[in-house]
Amino acid sequence: MSSTGKKEAEERSNPAGSARTLSLTVCSAAIGGTFQYGYNISIINAPTIYIQNFINDTYMERWKTVLDTPQVTLVWTLIVSAFSLGGLLGALLAGPMAVRFGRKASLLLNNSFLLVGAVVVLTCKVAKSFEMIILARFLVGINSGVSMNIQPMYFGESAPKHLRGAVAFSSAVFTAFGIFLGQVVGLTELLGSEPLWPYLLASNALPALIQLATLPWFPESPRYLLIDRGDREACVHALGRLRGGQVPPLEMEEMLQEQQMSAALKSGSSAPAKTPWSLFKDRDLRFQLRTVMTASSAMMLCGNDSIYFYASYIFMEAGIPPEKIQYITIGTGASEFTASILSNLMIEWVGRRYLLIGGYSLMACWTVVFTIALTLQSQGVAGMAYLSMACVFAYILSFGLGPAGVTGILPAEIFDQTARPAAYMVAGSLMWISLFLVGMLFPFIVNGLGNYCFLPFLVVCLVSAVVLGLTMPETKGKTLAQITAEFHRKNGMVMQVEEPEQYQLGKASSFTTLTDNPESDHKTDHKTSRKSTNGTEVLGYI
Numbered sequence: 001m002s003s004t005g006k007k008e009a010e011e012r013s014n015p016a017g018s019a020r021t022l023s024l025t026v027c028s029a030a031i032g033g034t035f036q037y038g039y040n041i042s043i044i045n046a047p048t049i050y051i052q053n054f055i056n057d058t059y060m061e062r063w064k065t066v067l068d069t070p071q072v073t074l075v076w077t078l079i080v081s082a083f084s085l086g087g088l089l090g091a092l093l094a095g096p097m098a099v100r101f102g103r104k105a106s107l108l109l110n111n112s113f114l115l116v117g118a119v120v121v122l123t124c125k126v127a128k129s130f131e132m133i134i135l136a137r138f139l140v141g142i143n144s145g146v147s148m149n150i151q152p153m154y155f156g157e158s159a160p161k162h163l164r165g166a167v168a169f170s171s172a173v174f175t176a177f178g179i180f181l182g183q184v185v186g187l188t189e190l191l192g193s194e195p196l197w198p199y200l201l202a203s204n205a206l207p208a209l210i211q212l213a214t215l216p217w218f219p220e221s222p223r224y225l226l227i228d229r230g231d232r233e234a235c236v237h238a239l240g241r242l243r244g245g246q247v248p249p250l251e252m253e254e255m256l257q258e259q260q261m262s263a264a265l266k267s268g269s270s271a272p273a274k275t276p277w278s279l280f281k282d283r284d285l286r287f288q289l290r291t292v293m294t295a296s297s298a299m300m301l302c303g304n305d306s307i308y309f310y311a312s313y314i315f316m317e318a319g320i321p322p323e324k325i326q327y328i329t330i331g332t333g334a335s336e337f338t339a340s341i342l343s344n345l346m347i348e349w350v351g352r353r354y355l356l357i358g359g360y361s362l363m364a365c366w367t368v369v370f371t372i373a374l375t376l377q378s379q380g381v382a383g384m385a386y387l388s389m390a391c392v393f394a395y396i397l398s399f400g401l402g403p404a405g406v407t408g409i410l411p412a413e414i415f416d417q418t419a420r421p422a423a424y425m426v427a428g429s430l431m432w433i434s435l436f437l438v439g440m441l442f443p444f445i446v447n448g449l450g451n452y453c454f455l456p457f458l459v460v461c462l463v464s465a466v467v468l469g470l471t472m473p474e475t476k477g478k479t480l481a482q483i484t485a486e487f488h489r490k491n492g493m494v495m496q497v498e499e500p501e502q503y504q505l506g507k508a509s510s511f512t513t514l515t516d517n518p519e520s521d522h523k524t525d526h527k528t529s530r531k532s533t534n535g536t537e538v539l540g541y542i
Helices: 003-012 016-031 034-042 048-063 070-102 103-122 131-158 161-185 196-203 205-217 221-229 232-242 249-262 276-281 282-303 303-317 322-350 352-378 382-401 405-415 420-452 455-471 480-490
Strands: 529-531 535-541
Touching: 016 034, 016 131, 016 161, 016 232, 016 322, 034 048, 034 131, 034 161, 034 205, 048 070, 048 405, 070 103, 070 131, 070 420, 103 131, 103 196, 103 205, 131 161, 131 221, 131 249, 131 282, 131 405, 161 205, 161 322, 196 205, 221 282, 232 249, 249 352, 276 352, 276 382, 276 420, 282 420, 282 455, 282 480, 303 322, 303 382, 322 352, 322 382, 322 405, 352 405, 352 420, 352 455, 405 420, 420 455
Parallel strands: none
Antiparallel strands: 529 535
16 A cells, blocks of 8 residues: 555544544643633732732721731732642642542542632631631642643643644643633623622632533543553553544554653552652753753743733833723733644644743843833833833743743653653642742842843743753654653763654644544554454554
């Protein structure tokens, strides 16, 4: 059969169920996962004044005295910071949960933190306790910390290689969608009014309930089932469901190779998972760990979240009426959402490395322009306020094009199954610590540096682009063994890689155009091997 005929036969052997099952799995996991992170960092902005008034009124009723403005600000800072501290704890819990319960079950259990937090915040007014808001935000932070680590892991292990980047990048798409939807729901016409702010903060329970109702119907990560649990039969069944009823032989072979590469596998047993400490001590993984630590820290230290907080001031200085600023602010969320979708379409063509380095390089350029615009604006130069507005949107777009999504993919692609949970623990912890530091220090940076307050972020973006450009290889369409060898090559070491022909699933695709292209005409010794109607050899499941 000619090459063209083989490709046509492969396409005919691809059922529509593959795309449907994988797409629905992604949506079900993400709506209660990274969507919640974006949604919860967004909805807290709208009721700021109302919550601060509640803090003062509650304190007055208890102690018959009012709090000074700095004291109210301190309590508000604790509420905001509780989310980051909860996220740090969630990131530390994510690794053990992913190993102990599995990827899917961990995401389901994770909703318990959020549902308890929703009940707590709904009853805070009745209890007349602003401390309950702090507790609720802490619990919501735990939920976000767990989902930000486990969901990309689940996606990266469930997707075929040619869709691995696009499916994993969908985590960033749902994060951006959560930010955008949170801004919309927070409008004063909806839930952003004084009587309704507790319902706004508790509205995150609805996506959690949707996930609890839908995710149990979808399969667990095939790699987790095979490598962590040693259950080959369950792995074949899950992989078959995700591939529309058939298991590509070479994809199964690749997973078996990764199982053999995992540390100290005994016959019929599972591989021992690494801890963060053992990961730091493993010299063979130091380059990969250094890359993940750099990318994870830079993602939060680059100042994108600070741009969101600074946006209201910029819009006000541009002459936007205060009552209209909330509508303009929605544009910032829409910008990141649009950029994430565009990046999702580009990632399998452009590659991870260029999106990440290009994103930080563009952000560095916009930081320079932004600083110049702020300086000239303070000197009364006409039109600079509008240039500052343009920089806000350009900065957010650049962040959404690369760092927002690629950062979460890296641990899933460059670490094996036993090291992956620990790598996500390290990456997640650094992200949340960095977010906490930026949130606490940025007001002082603004007071100290004034119009030059974004210069520290310029340094972060430049250093990140240079370091990642020098040390990070491209991971698009490569197996773990190839990626590991490329890391060693870029860092001056030699590693021999011997592996059979790698399974290629066809042309690159995006999450928005999921199509499967399983392999054909390859022999396998798996007991469930069979011939399809067009002669293509596949693995079936019962």
